[in-house]
Amino acid sequence: MLPFNEPLVTGKENAYIQEVLNRKKISGDGDFTGKCSTWFEDHLGCRKALLTTSGTHALEMAALLADIQPADEIIMPSYTFVSTANAFVLRGAIIVFVDIRPDTMNIDESRLEEAITSKTRAIVPVHYGGVACEMDTIMEIAARHNLLVIEDAAQGMMSEYKGKDLGTIGHLGCYSFHESKNYNCGEGGLLIINDDSLVRRAEIIREKGTNRSEFFRGQADKYTWMDIGSSYLPSELNAACLYAQLEVADHINARRLQLWRRYYEGLKPLAEKGRLVLPHIPEGCRHNAHMFFIKVKDGNERQRLIRYLQENGVMAVFHYIPLHSSPAGRLYGRFSGHDKYTTRESERLLRLPMYYNLEETDVDRVVALIGRYYERDGS
Numbered sequence: 217m218l219p220f221n222e223p224l225v226t227g228k229e230n231a232y233i234q235e236v237l238n239r240k241k242i243s244g245d246g247d248f249t250g251k252c253s254t255w256f257e258d259h260l261g262c263r264k265a266l267l268t269t270s271g272t273h274a275l276e277m278a279a280l281l282a283d284i285q286p287a288d289e290i291i292m293p294s295y296t297f298v299s300t301a302n303a304f305v306l307r308g309a310i311i312v313f314v315d316i317r318p319d320t321m322n323i324d325e326s327r328l329e330e331a332i333t334s335k336t337r338a339i340v341p342v343h344y345g346g347v348a349c350e351m352d353t354i355m356e357i358a359a360r361h362n363l364l365v366i367e368d369a370a371q372g373m374m375s376e377y378k379g380k381d382l383g384t385i386g387h388l389g390c391y392s393f394h395e396s397k398n399y400n401c402g403e404g405g406l407l408i409i410n411d412d413s414l415v416r417r418a419e420i421i422r423e424k425g426t427n428r429s430e431f432f433r434g435q436a437d438k439y440t441w442m443d444i445g446s447s448y449l450p451s452e453l454n455a456a457c458l459y460a461q462l463e464v465a466d467h468i469n470a471r472r473l474q475l476w477r478r479y480y481e482g483l484k485p486l487a488e489k490g491r492l493v494l495p496h497i498p499e500g501c502r503h504n505a506h507m508f509f510i511k512v513k514d515g516n517e518r519q520r521l522i523r524y525l526q527e528n529g530v531m532a533v534f535h536y537i538p539l540h541s542s543p544a545g546r547l548y549g550r551f552s553g554h555d556k557y558t559t560r561e562s563e564r565l566l567r568l569p570m571y572y573n574l575e576e577t578d579v580d581r582v583v584a585l586i587g588r589y590y591e592r593d594g595s
């Protein structure tokens with residue numbers, strides 16, 4: 217069976233992890249964590265990049281930093297992973313879901329303004345599949361209403377919007393290094409801080425609410441409890457694993473893009489015949505080939521195609537039951553305006569196998585199978 221995903225392992229991880237074990241400095245914020253932070257700060261040109269234990273925890277840190285209070289309202293798409301919403305619900309916030317654009321599956325920036333009330337505190341754009349949201353418009357609306365922008369760029373490392381890396385445009389940005397993402401250390405994440413005034417508190421929240429980071433830098437003569445916080449720093453083992461992948465990040469990105477383009481070119485004839493819809497990359501966006509999805513006629517056709525692919529040895533999957541129709545989503549959130557696209561488009565989306573070690577011949581096989589499905593299905 218051709219798997220849907222295979223986590224990336226470069227081969228260099230073992231040596232770096234062994235180095236950590238030999239050094240007997242295994243807990244967080246050692247050498248490799250420093251190397252990773254420096255890599256991100258150089259690469260992203262951001263004010264500060266802090267490794268976290270997961271993408272979920274980076275979002276939770278962002279909610280703490282944003283000082284979200286009970287009954288504050290947070291705007292986000294309903295078509296996203298649960299952690300985008302959970303991070304803010306944990307602070308007592310109410311989630312206001314806004315419809316998505318059918319072309320990118322990202323939040324529809326033209327429906328944002330009508331969702332804003334006197335209680336709105338932040339907008340959380342999710343860059344689905346590493347393809348950027350319309351950030352200029354989102355930042356302009358946020359500035360006009362004095363709102364924070366927290367980018368859920370969990371899938372967006374190495375992607376750009378008008379020359380800027382995803383996660384560096386809003387006040388805060390979050391990456392994930394879960395094994396399903398382009399770069400991984402099993403479980404891990406990154407909080408990107410673009411607003412100077414949030415840096416000091418971010419370090420404190422991440423270190424259980426203490427000023428331990430300053431103490432280690434010699435900027436404080438003792439360390440103590442300063443604020444609320446939790447344990448958001450990953451072990452050096454995770455950082456060592458991640459660093460092995462950062463060193464070859466460009467190479468990994470280039471390879472994924474090759475595979476992505478092969479799918480795109482291979483499936484184009486079917487798209488031209490109107491059988492399916494291919495992903496859309498807006499002008500000015502550079503994506504990272506995080507995912508390759510197609511959209512078929514409807515949910516029933518998706519089910520049939522998944523079964524056909526599975527019978528022929530290929531795992532294809534779907535995801536994101538829209539949060540506003542989930543039990544917790546109904547409890548903690550509301551949908552602003554009309555759900556024109558969220559439910560309809562999410563039901564017809566199908567994700568194809570996409571990972572670094574996929575072969576050209578694998579892509580060709582999947583493309584051929586999809587072609588055969590449509591021939592068989594009576595053209």
Ligand SMILES: *Cc1c(COP(=O)(O)O)cnc(C)c1O
Nearest residue numbers: 270271272297299370392393394
């Ligand atoms: C993966 C993902 C997360 C969560 O990241 P973890 O590292 O698994 O906690 C959050 N948001 C989106 C959009 C994701 O894809």
